[in-house]
Amino acid sequence: MNYEFFIAKRIIKAKQYKSSVSATIIKIAIAAIAIGIVMMMVAIATGMGLQKTIQEKVAAFNGHIQISNFDNNDSEVSLTPLDSNQEFYPDFTQVSGIKHIQAVAIKAGIIRTEKTFEGVLAKGVGTDYNWEAFTDFLKEGRFPNVSDKRENREVLISAYLARRLELKLGDTFKSLFLKENTNEIPNERTFEIVGIYDSGFQKFDANVMLVDIRHIRRMNKWKAGEIGNFEVFLDSFDEIQLKDEEIYHVIPPNLDTQSVISKFPFIFEWISLFDVNIFLIIGIIIIVGGINMITALLVLILDRTPMIGILKSLGSSNWSIRKIFLYNAAYLIGIGLLWGNLIGIAFIWIQRSFGLLKFPNPEQYHTAIIPTHIEVWHILALNIGTLVLCVLMLLIPSYIITKITPVKAIKFQ
Incomplete structure (x- = not known):
């Protein structure tokens, strides 16, 4: 175990960490990540569910491919x-x-x-x-x-x-x-x-x-x-x-084929737009979640300024100290992802099983109940992508640690 991870782990377990001034802001950041992952999972599940439902209905009436006379x-x-x-x-x-x-x-x-x-x-x-x-x-x-x-x-x-x-x-x-x-x-x-x-x-x-x-x-x-x-x-x-x-x-050679995509292009062009909406929602939510984590990281650094000074005076490099706070931030993001996954998967399962939410205008979406469909790899990709992107977004604000001098940091205590 490297010492950066060891110190980050000790900070997380410390009682002062949970009762410090930054605790409320940290909880808000975790809640933002959790809410964000729920919204992203729901966006993917409903978007793909609607696509799959429409595809299945069109295919039920026409088959996937038709073979007819040329x-x-x-x-x-x-x-x-x-x-x-x-x-x-x-x-x-x-x-x-x-x-x-x-x-x-x-x-x-x-x-x-x-x-x-x-x-x-x-x-x-x-x-x-x-x-x-x-x-x-x-x-x-x-x-x-x-x-x-x-x-x-x-x-x-x-x-x-x-x-x-x-x-x-x-x-x-x-x-x-x-x-x-x-x-x-x-x-x-x-x-x-x-x-x-x-x-x-x-x-x-x-x-x-x-x-x-x-x-x-x-x-x-x-x-x-x-x-x-x-x-x-x-x-x-x-x-x-x-x-x-x-x-x-x-x-x-006297027979021809036609797929339902070419037979009903307007339908499949319309549902392909759902992908654009999904990526747009995911992008916006990741940016918002990243900004919340940046705020939490800056508060953590401010709250732990004396510790940064002590570590520097003991010979720790700027990158080592930055890694401590990045480990800490990754832990917070992980907590948010855990709660977000539990809530998001539960919501999708309930909607899929009981169909509680319905469209106000079902004739426009060709289904009354809002359908849901999500694959395991979608959930894994969403979690890994969110964790990696948020941590990468924290690299720049963590640079503020390099500006903290040991003398001023210890006096700050």
């Missing part, structure tokens, strides 16, 4: 059928990191009731559809049974559409779907609501209802096995750009 169809509606008999379906083994692939088809229509009507996108799904992505969205009822030998009338509709159309679980309604020849009489289908979902993402809730894909095939006069497009789900959203390129190079 054409100029920019609409959501499936126009040209695609043969589902592909080498990569139903098991996509050519590319690693793929969790699931499913076949879907979409047709635009109108739901008509006695009082009102609404435009919808009927998304046809089959037995391969991943209902797990919709489990958290399901509010009432169950998912449609699309595994029967014959097509059925069961449909999953959003709470938004059900509210606007004044429909409830168990109700039936009629839908109209235009044919390719607009002069012909539209297709009419009667559906029964067996489930109601609410994703909180109004862009999708206002349009999408899920039906048996065989309805879409029959109305479009497609052959058995023909679909609109494939939806691919990945193990990691962070690899979406890389996997998009890999998938594109292994599928047939």
Whole structure:
């Protein structure tokens, strides 16, 4: 143990240290570090939680990557059928990191009731559809049974559409779907609501209802096995750009890929701004915390001026004495980080478990409850970064020790 650390340790344990004039200022500095680390952890957790929630919701409706015909169809509606008999379906083994692939088809229509009507996108799904992505969205009822030998009338509709159309679980309604020849009489289908979902993402809730894909095939006069497009789900959203390129190079040349990032650029550009806000908050809080620690360090030096004089008279170098106070300051920062971590992690856990805090305008953020998500390495990086930056900020003010002369310091006592 070097003597600088030994002296710093003795100062920390001394009773005078805890009851000195500087004790209150030191406590304020510790509280500032603790509050700062809590705010930084909450900023990271809520920012990343909101990003992750929106990513998951967009992917639930579209998959991470879509495989479709190479054409100029920019609409959501499936126009040209695609043969589902592909080498990569139903098991996509050519590319690693793929969790699931499913076949879907979409047709635009109108739901008509006695009082009102609404435009919808009927998304046809089959037995391969991943209902797990919709489990958290399901509010009432169950998912449609699309595994029967014959097509059925069961449909999953959003709470938004059900509210606007004044429909409830168990109700039936009629839908109209235009044919390719607009002069012909539209297709009419009667559906029964067996489930109601609410994703909180109004862009999708206002349009999408899920039906048996065989309805879409029959109305479009497609052959058995023909679909609109494939939806691919990945193990990691962070690899979406890389996997998009890999998938594109292994599928047939008549097929194209599109990631949800390129399909909904405005959504992902918006949530990418959260990173800027997070870094801005962290930067401001670290600066404020550093200033508080500088104040505490100067008070410590002032309070221990006689000791500095004695140490200098005994032959200690300026850098050795500075190290004593830097060790002391690092200890104070560590105390603040400890309390900040305990409070911050507890707050994030409570919010994640019980969802006490909610958005006043959930339609703007596409979720009602403020989500939280933080990784262990984020917490470690935040603590190490805060400790290192604060200590580095203290190097300059600690230079004042070099200006203290032993004679004046001892007289000061």
